Amino acid sequence: MQGNNNIKSELIKDWGLEATDNGELVIGGCNTINLGNIYGTPLHVVNEARLRTTAYSFLETIKSKYPGKISVHYAFKCNPVPGVIKIIKAAGIKAEVMSEYELMTALKLGYSGKDIIVNGPYKTDRLIKACIENNIRFINVDSLFELEKIESICNDLNKSAEVLFRINPDFVPSGMNNGSAAGSRTGSPFGMDMKGGEVVHTLKMIKRMKLVIFRGFHFHIGSGIQVTDDYRKALTGLKKILNEAENSGFNVDVMDIGGGLGIPNSREMTTLELLLYQAFDLLHSGRQSNNKISFAHYADSVTKGVLSLFRNKKIPELILEPGRCITGPNQLLLLKVHQVKERKGIKKWLVADAGIGTLTMPTYYEHHEVVLCNDINRKSSEKVTITGPGCFSADVVYRNKIMPKVAAGEMLAILDSGAYFTSWESSFGFPRPAIVSVVDGRHSLLRKRESFDHMISLDTI
Ligand SMILES: Cc1ncc(COP(=O)(O)O)c(C=O)c1O
Structure with missing residues (x-):
């Protein structure tokens, strides 16, 4: 430049x-x-001022587009500095955490359990216990293995927990690397394997659990998404699983579509760029800018996707977990x-x-x-x-x-x-x-x- x-x-x-x-x-x-x-x-x-404006603008834009209830939870992992999180919190954004350390930080910063969502593939017994004791809003369950752990800890504490199922939607956003995109079925271990039947099987298992309550689904398709319409596409791909959940007698009250929105002036290298750079030192030299990324386009895509998925059904509460597009x-x-x-x-x-x-x-x-x-x-x-x-x-x-x-x-x-x-x-x-x-x-x-x-x-x- x-x-x-x-x-x-x-x-x-x-x-x-x-x-x-x-x-x-x-x-x-x-x-x-x-x-x-x-x-x-x-x-x-x-x-600071720009960070505050960005956080407000994200919240206001999505609220102005989506006709149902909205909760926005900042993904701590993106920038876990308490001084940064305090600015985002002051704008009215809640917390999404993935470890005991992040949970402790959220509680220290004054978030109540009801303002926190817990994610991640490595939820230790101590983390699950802390979630239940602190009345965390949702634990996003990564697998049947984890669900059984949650049930056992709920039973020990004689306390209930509300959960969302993290599903692997088998969706790789445009231009992203299959091996690193979080919603890729072959590249990422995160979430339950929707196509392999794990979600339906886990729904059957939760049915017999008294203290663990299913409230909806969660997915996260990757970080640094450049084409906002990818959200609509990823949501549309969930029609079958939504019907299966309803046919099994579950209401899907909540859809948590994770984070991932990219930013206009920096981006992940494409698979080819990464290969050329790491193997041959060839660095793409042009100015990076993508003026198609905006909160308005994102909010439109998400809203269209959810409304299409829930056509003729009660629209769910929408949860978003932005990180990069707020702090980046x-x-x-x-x-x-x-x-x-x-x-x-x-x-x-x-x-x-x-x-x-x-x-x-x-x-x-x-x-x-x-x-x-x-x-x-x-x-x-x-x-x-x-x-x-x-x-x-x-x-x-x-x-x-x-x-x-x-x-x-x-x-x-x-x-x-x-x-x-x-x-x-x-x-x-x-x-x-x-x-x-x-x-x-x-x-x-x-x-x-x-x-x-x-x-x-x-x-x-
Ligand atoms: C479950 C989950 N939610 C939200 C985020 C935040 O993503 P981003 O910073 O791209 O918005 C991540 C990041 O990896 C994530 O794993």
Whole structure:
């Protein structure tokens, strides 16, 4: 993107960013160079006002389109930072969690059990017990094995639990990798195998359970969906199972269609792109943008899908579990170039203070724009490989990224880093960075930089 004459207007329009007259990148009224100097790099920067607006707008758009009851639950796994979740919670969005840690975070943040949905393929007995004791709204059951565990724990506690069945709809969204799409029958273990008869069998089993109550279905077809009509298509594919549930005497009161909506300016690499990049270092170099992704298109597709699925039936409560489309575009990651290395005629490397080993795991499989913070107008002129600080060769941000000429000491920003960057972080030889939120020219710390003492605090020395 660097070097485009309209770069400033693109940054404003597509990311809500700005620049000073001398070309320094500004987020939430704060100069990124100052932020990097004050808090140190790497640094996550959350655009608070934009995050709040996005969360409200998601909720309002779906409410304006869907004629029935709606509940929106933010998927904690996408960005589990309490300071981020608090902003989303204040907009009226509830919680979706998938581990004891996330459940504890939700309860600490003041969500009541009735505002929480629990998902995931690894629900330990302790998690299930905590769900039942805290009157969690729905446990989304992943398998018959898990359902039997839930029943046994309900019996021990003499308490009931309401559940949705997670079904594997055998649906791969357009352009996504079969091996990673969460609703793929061959690629993903999640959910009950609808086509193999597991859902119907599990419905039969729940019939004889006194304390476990079936309320509806759940699916999640993947993350980063680029074609909003895929939701309608995935829903339409559930007609048979819906009829089978009703013929077995169940009301489907609730449809939870998970998360997954993509964002306009960053996306997962396609199967071919991933192959070319990982095998031959060929990185797709064009600007990524998809202006067909919008909350309005998404809400239309979902509404059409549910209304068609429930034609001539009572329409269900609709549950949505967005993650990426709320947080993704509202955060950036600042990194500093420590040294520039060049082997003439072979390659140039920018050695930076963050890479996939510590902080940028999604850059392994997603396209993200990288901006030179101290001079957004400098023209792109060369291919460089941006590596991280780890002394291991896979610690790369991007190989062969087209960038302007960058010098040691200059600062870069990876855009759209609000989804799955903080979740994937690891202390691979370096402390986890600080997280700061910015609004109207003010900045405040959401998380301190990890200290070395904290990093070894659990070890016995
Ligand atoms: C069950 C479930 N719901 C919601 C989400 C959130 O997805 P996204 O961040 O793509 O919206 C995920 C992500 O993997 C998920 O597994």
